[in-house]
Amino acid sequence: MEWIKGGVTAPKGFLCSGLRSGIKRWARDLGLLYSEVPAAAAALFTKSRLKGAPLLVTQEHLRGGRLQAVVVNSGNANCCTGPRGLLDARRMTRLTALALRIPERRVAVCSTGAIGVYLPMGRIERKIQLLVPDLSRQKNLEFAEAIMTTDKKIKEAAVAFKMGRSQGILGAVCKGSGMIYPRLATMLCFITTDVAVERKLLQSLLGRVGEATFNRITVDGDTSPNDTVLLFANGVAGNPRIASAATKSFRQFEKALHHVMEKLSKKIVADGEGATQVAEITVTHAKSDEEALQACRFVANSSLVKTALFGRDPNWGRIAASVGASGVSFLPEKLSVALGEVWLFRKGTPVVSGNHRFKRFFQQHPLKIRIDLGAGRGHASMWTCDLTEEYVRINAHYRT
Amino acid sequence: MEWIKGGVTAPKGFLCSGLRSGIKRWARDLGLLYSEVPAAAAALFTKSRLKGAPLLVTQEHLRGGRLQAVVVNSGNANCCTGPRGLLDARRMTRLTALALRIPERRVAVCSTGAIGVYLPMGRIERKIQLLVPDLSRQKNLEFAEAIMTTDKKIKEAAVAFKMGRSQGILGAVCKGSGMIYPRLATMLCFITTDVAVERKLLQSLLGRVGEATFNRITVDGDTSPNDTVLLFANGVAGNPRIASAATKSFRQFEKALHHVMEKLSKKIVADGEGATQVAEITVTHAKSDEEALQACRFVANSSLVKTALFGRDPNWGRIAASVGASGVSFLPEKLSVALGEVWLFRKGTPVVSGNHRFKRFFQQHPLKIRIDLGAGRGHASMWTCDLTEEYVRINAHYRT
Numbered sequence: 001m002e003w004i005k006g007g008v009t010a011p012k013g014f015l016c017s018g019l020r021s022g023i024k025r026w027a028r029d030l031g032l033l034y035s036e037v038p039a040a041a042a043a044l045f046t047k048s049r050l051k052g053a054p055l056l057v058t059q060e061h062l063r064g065g066r067l068q069a070v071v072v073n074s075g076n077a078n079c080c081t082g083p084r085g086l087l088d089a090r091r092m093t094r095l096t097a098l099a100l101r102i103p104e105r106r107v108a109v110c111s112t113g114a115i116g117v118y119l120p121m122g123r124i125e126r127k128i129q130l131l132v133p134d135l136s137r138q139k140n141l142e143f144a145e146a147i148m149t150t151d152k153k154i155k156e157a158a159v160a161f162k163m164g165r166s167q168g169i170l171g172a173v174c175k176g177s178g179m180i181y182p183r184l185a186t187m188l189c190f191i192t193t194d195v196a197v198e199r200k201l202l203q204s205l206l207g208r209v210g211e212a213t214f215n216r217i218t219v220d221g222d223t224s225p226n227d228t229v230l231l232f233a234n235g236v237a238g239n240p241r242i243a244s245a246a247t248k249s250f251r252q253f254e255k256a257l258h259h260v261m262e263k264l265s266k267k268i269v270a271d272g273e274g275a276t277q278v279a280e281i282t283v284t285h286a287k288s289d290e291e292a293l294q295a296c297r298f299v300a301n302s303s304l305v306k307t308a309l310f311g312r313d314p315n316w317g318r319i320a321a322s323v324g325a326s327g328v329s330f331l332p333e334k335l336s337v338a339l340g341e342v343w344l345f346r347k348g349t350p351v352v353s354g355n356h357r358f359k360r361f362f363q364q365h366p367l368k369i370r371i372d373l374g375a376g377r378g379h380a381s382m383w384t385c386d387l388t389e390e391y392v393r394i395n396a397h398y399r400t
Numbered sequence: 401m402e403w404i405k406g407g408v409t410a411p412k413g414f415l416c417s418g419l420r421s422g423i424k425r426w427a428r429d430l431g432l433l434y435s436e437v438p439a440a441a442a443a444l445f446t447k448s449r450l451k452g453a454p455l456l457v458t459q460e461h462l463r464g465g466r467l468q469a470v471v472v473n474s475g476n477a478n479c480c481t482g483p484r485g486l487l488d489a490r491r492m493t494r495l496t497a498l499a500l501r502i503p504e505r506r507v508a509v510c511s512t513g514a515i516g517v518y519l520p521m522g523r524i525e526r527k528i529q530l531l532v533p534d535l536s537r538q539k540n541l542e543f544a545e546a547i548m549t550t551d552k553k554i555k556e557a558a559v560a561f562k563m564g565r566s567q568g569i570l571g572a573v574c575k576g577s578g579m580i581y582p583r584l585a586t587m588l589c590f591i592t593t594d595v596a597v598e599r600k601l602l603q604s605l606l607g608r609v610g611e612a613t614f615n616r617i618t619v620d621g622d623t624s625p626n627d628t629v630l631l632f633a634n635g636v637a638g639n640p641r642i643a644s645a646a647t648k649s650f651r652q653f654e655k656a657l658h659h660v661m662e663k664l665s666k667k668i669v670a671d672g673e674g675a676t677q678v679a680e681i682t683v684t685h686a687k688s689d690e691e692a693l694q695a696c697r698f699v700a701n702s703s704l705v706k707t708a709l710f711g712r713d714p715n716w717g718r719i720a721a722s723v724g725a726s727g728v729s730f731l732p733e734k735l736s737v738a739l740g741e742v743w744l745f746r747k748g749t750p751v752v753s754g755n756h757r758f759k760r761f762f763q764q765h766p767l768k769i770r771i772d773l774g775a776g777r778g779h780a781s782m783w784t785c786d787l788t789e790e791y792v793r794i795n796a797h798y799r800t
Contacts, residue, residue: 050724050732080720082733082749115717116750220703222718223725303620303703303787304795311796317515318622320480324450325623332450333482349482350516387703388796389789395704396711396788 001256007140007156010171011194013037013236017134018146021127023075023113023120030124031146032096032131033190034069038106039234040196041067042203044210046227052079052115053089055228058108061093065199068106070190070230071096071128072147074175078111078119079225088119095125099132110188110228112175113149140173147175147188150394155267161256163249166239168195170256176268177219187214187268189229191260195253196235198243205245205254206231213261217383219272220391221301231257266366269383274390277309278383279367283323286378291328295371296382298326306387312362316344323371334374340364347374401656407540407556410571411594413437413636417534418546421527423475423513423520430524431546432496432531433590434469438506439634440596441467442603444610446627452479452515453489455628458508461493465599468506470590470630471496471528472547474575478511478519479625488519495525499532510588510628512575513549543573547588550577550794555667561656563649566639568595570656576668577619587614587668589629591660595653596635598643605645605654606631613661617783619672620791621701631657666766669783674790677709678783679767683723686778691728695771696782698726706787712762716744723771734774740764747774 004010018031043062045055061067071092078085089109097104111119144154158171176187197205210229235241242250270278281300286292299305302322308315316337323335333348340361343351361367366383409416418431443462445455461467471492478485489509497504511519544554558571576587597605610629635641642650670678681700686692699705702722708715716737723735733748740761743751761767766783 048721048724049727049730050720050735077717080717080732080745080748080750084749115715115721116745117717118750222702222704222722225721225724302622303791304622307792307795310792313796315515317477317480317517320450321448321515321625322622324448324625327449330449332480335450345480345516348480349484350480350518387792389792391703392707392710392787392789392792395707396713 001159001161001259004158004160006158006171007144008033008171008173008190008192009137009140010158011169011192013194013234014192015135015137016143017131017136017139018142019127019130019134021073022123023073028142028146029073029075030127030131031072031143032069032135033143034100034135035232035234037234037236038066038068039232040065040199040202042199042206042231044206044229046223046225048223048225050225052077052111052226053081053085054078054109054111055226056086057089057093058110058228061105061108064105066106067108067232068102069096069100070108070110072110072188073124074147074149075113076111076117076119077113077115077226080116081118084118088121091121092124092128095128099129108230112147112188112226144173149175150177150273151175151271153271155264155271157260157263159256159260161252163195163239163252166237168193168237168239168253168256170260172260172264174264174268177271177273187227189264191231193233194235194237195233195239196241197233197253198241201243201245202231202233205257209258209261213258213265216381217265217269218300219269219385266383269385272385273394274388275385276388277367277386278365279309279369280381280383281369282381283371283373284379285375286373287329287376288378289380292378292380295323295326295328295373296380298322299371300382300384303387306384309367309386310388314339314344314358314361319369319371320345328373330373330375336372338370340368401559401561401659404558404560406558406571407544408433408571408573408590408592409537409540410558411569411592413594413634414592415535415537416543417531417536417539418542419527419530419534421473422523423473428542428546429473429475430527430531431472431543432469432535433543434500434535435632435634437634437636438466438468439632440465440599440602442599442606442631444606444629446623446625448623448625450625452477452511452626453481453485454478454509454511455626456486457489457493458510458628461505461508464505466506467508467632468502469496469500470508470510472510472588473524474547474549475513476511476517476519477513477515477626480516481518484518488521491521492524492528495528499529508630512547512588512626540573547575549575550673551575551671553671555664555671557660557663559656559660561652563595563639563652566637568593568637568639568653568656570660572660572664574664574668577671577673587627589664591631593633594637595633595639596641597633597653598641601643601645602631602633605657609658609661613658613665616781617665617669618700619669619785666783669785672785673794674788675785676788677767677786678765679709679769680781680783681769682781683771683773684779685775686773687729687776688778689780692778692780695723695726695728695773696780698722699771700782700784703787706784709767709786710788714739714744714758714761719769719771720745728773730773730775736772738770740768
């Protein structure tokens with residue numbers, strides 16, 4: 001397996017484009033991703049009870065099992081926009097389908113940005129048609145830019161991998177910087193592959209890999225109503241269609257998907273709004289894996305832990321306090337906390353008392369925080385970032 | 401019922417003192433509250449599984465049912481300090497008991513401040529004896545200062561109220577500014593009354609009133625291992641002992657306790673670390689009161705809602721998104737959100753779309769945010785504050 005360039009258009013048969021429609025003032029905000037042939041499609045959506053209008057339309061179109069394109073806008077989430085929002089989302093897929101001359105049910109739609117504002121459909125309608133003549137294998141960065149909101153960096157990845165005698169390519173792009181929380185991170189992610197995979201298998205695989213990657217990161221503990229991951233497998237590579245999880249090709253494909261999704265999820269945390277530090281929280285010896293994850297989530301979302309990381313303060317006391325508040329089972333006299341290789345708190349007793357500064361620890365990426373509950377065999381990890389004044393600035397003045 | 405001055409020493413028979421022991425660099429950090437006669441005592445403690453050493457000692461001494469004094473230090477929580485921390489907490493009660501010439505089991509101890517640092521017992525031991533000659537009814541502000549950490553304001557309250565032919569007085573002081581979350585807020589609170597109340601009745605009442613007041617506030621969603629509320633009822637007022645919840649005196653006492661605890665809990669939010677705004681989140685028509693409270697908690701702890709309040713941004717979209725993520729039952733098309741008197745989102749549709757600024761709304765105290773789920777008859781309220789750059793500064797550099 002080898003990392004390659006090209007992002008979402010690295011696999012064969014995918015084209016994309018991105019342009020400015022005027023939703024955002026100074027940046028690209030409308031993008032189109034297109035597969036030359038219909039692709040088996042799988043998806044993950046936000047667990048929020050409130051779902052943006054585009055999600056409802058995409059879910060409906062997904063029932064056909066095959067997608068060929070997704071139209072995306074940033075700067076406006078088309079969420080909490082009532083019946084009009086739903087009409088607007090449908091209109092976006094209809095116009096895209098007309099311009100591409102494909103059935104409307106093969107077009108997905110995603111929106112990301114401010115909630116509760118109607119889309120400026122006049123502008124969008126005029127620009128959707130311009131996306132089609134612009135489609136190209138070289139426009140991956142333009143598409144990546146068009147889906148960004150507060151992201152500072154373009155987040156894409158692609159790998160080439162062997163599958164028996166043939167070669168598969170898998171590429172992806174995502175956006176996400178704030179409102180990032182495990183179920184799903186607030187994000188859009190588009191994954192493309194030229195490998196042929198049976199659709200149900202693709203869906204169950206995406207769910208499993210998503211659980212281990214995107215669902216293990218947090219920026220601010222907020223879950224968005226618009227989170228969507230779409231995976232297109234168009235089969236252009238010409239491999240025998242992967243139809244069983246018991247094959248070697250499936251395992252190779254799974255490995256590639258896991259690597260790409262893990263890489264992107266870590267990029268999201270590193271580009272978390274205002275973030276200056278990334279930390280990997282690992283909980284071991286919990287009563288169960290579920291309790292380990294619950295403790296991870298509490299620590300990873302604690303404002304006090306996150307501000308201490310920003311202040312380069314090795315404040316294991318706040319970490320212990322957060323584990324205590326998480327509700328998981330443990331005996332205080334068996335609790336241990338390590339920063340990097342150094343156990344600062346071991347079986348209920350401080351190893352080093354006080355304010356020692358850990359200069360070298362805070363230069364690591366990611367910072368490794370380990371919590372041993374001494375209560376069983378469960379374990380889990382999660383990625384988070386620090387909470388900074390910049391995060392507050394970005395989110396206090398997001399709309400001004 | 402009438403608000404009076406004097407805080408924790410307003411009721412008859414209570415004295416206190418506070419001085420500098422050197423745990424903190426520039427402020428009082430050691431205090432003593434004393435009742436001239438043994439008092440019936442009730443208490444609430446943190447729900448964290450991790451409990452500071454002082455809590456364990458206080459819980460043990462509470463088993464006797466009567467307390468006469470509490471010694472408190474700030475600047476150091478004596479938490480996560482293993483067996484040595486427990487010895488130190490016991491030593492604090494023993495020295496206090498010796499100086500006061502009362503049994504050790506009548507002395508409670510509380511500590512608040514940094515976690516995981518051993519107490520500087522040498523300094524504390526020398527100063528504990530000086531607390532006793534200093535005891536006075538006029539030292540309520542010195543005691544209040546001695547229990548503060550990042551608090552900017554002294555938080556005390558007292559009321560005088562009629563009970564049949566006699567008069568009762570109830571006073572209280574509390575500290576709490578960060579690590580504030582419903583189960584309990586990170587806080588210490590000492591409540592005194594000269595009314596005679598049966599101990600079990602006192603405990604059940606304190607639990608109920610705490611649920612409706614201190615458990616309905618949040619600053620940052622973190623729960624501390626040291627939260628303690630202690631209530632002393634010394635009976636010096638000479639009223640017939642309240643022994644049943646079915647009496648008029650009980651109801652008058654309950655009302656006084658509720659008013660004082662509510663006032664203090666709101667003072668905690670208003671003095672939340674870095675806070676510039678206080679908001680009251682009310683959820684109505686939830687499936688149940690529990691679900692209403694769950695939705696309240698999610699919204700009240702959402703970093704995105706709290707930064708929007710700081711930015712004076714009437715961002716009801718983030719409120720709706722947070723309700724969606726809270727896991728409570730509702731249909732998106734029945735969800736409504738109001739800021740003050742104005743419904744911005746009604747039954748799934750924006751009433752006013754976009755960025756309208758609500759200057760007058762943001763001048764109110766508290767800001768009133770209403771969420772109608774349209775799903776049942778449950779309702780709940782909760783108080784929170786905004787998330788500011790100052791909060792991050794305070795907590796990033798707490799120990800530097």
